Amino acid sequence: MKLLTLFFVILPIITDCQTADEYIDLAVKESDLGNNLRAIDYTNKALLLDSINVVALGLRAHCENQLGQYIQAISDLNKCLEIFNKTKIPFLEPALFYFERGIAKFGLKDFPSAMIDMTKAITIEPENKDYYYKRGLVQIAAKLYTGAIADFDKAISLDMNFYDAYVSRGLANQNANDFENAMKDYTKAIKIDPNKSYAFERRGFLKFMLEDYYGSITDLNTSLSMDSESGQAYFIRGMAKGFTPDKTGGCNDLRKAGELGMVAAYEVIKANCN
DSSP states (O other), rough: OGGGGGTOOOOOSSSSSOOOOHHHHHHHHHHHHHHHHHHHHHHHHHHHHHHTTHHHHHHHHHHHTTTTHHHHHHHHHHHHHHHHHHHOOOOOOTHHHHHHHHHHHHHHHHHHHHHHHHHHHHHTTTOHHHHHHHHHHHHTTTHHHHHHHHHHHHHHHHTEEEEEHHHHHHHHHHHOOOHHHHHHHHHHHHOTTOOHHHHHHHHHHHHHHHHHHHHHHHHHHHHHHHHOOOOOOOOOHHHHHSSSSEEEEHHHHHHHHHHHTOOOHHHHHHHHHH
């Protein structure tokens, strides 16, 4: 689900725009296609026509977040909230503004402030699974695993097939040394969507930690069959193969991991591979 659809109204495409709403429509469509720079250009044009249009400001902030322009996004969202608090726009709640500002603060690693903003968003829209999910990610980053698990529990209660929430709850459980529940979460995610690689990769890593090297290799084989560019998957599979007779295959995996940016692989190669 695209968060933009929470309040950005899509209008028919108009190439010769006369109003801010027409430019916003084009911006939404470009953002949905991942063309964030083009979307920002359209929001800029909308704001030239209506400088206090909170939808244009909010959409521009969303695109800035996607581009990692977190300081600019926070500035735009501060303006959104200031305008909203002054005018109390009918039929529009500021939850998404708080949420997007939380994402920007998360990007800047200001975890306490990010959680405050996301909590404000949740207070306004307590049935939005994405808000709980993202706050859970912030809590993982802040090493607050109990709180993260509670957020993922809530997200899953709102959507029992929420793949990403199961994987992330598995990661929180794993980091909290609850390996049994971590394994259950990764396995549940795989059942929900066996065509996604990440749960296989995470479960393969967990099996490696638990010294189930052949089980780890099997999961990582599946993961890499779907995503052959994961340096981490090659790295862990190489490490796992090092505990089996396939030492040569392990070293080959470690070299591939290094090629894909896993610098730590070279230290292992130096110590274990000819």
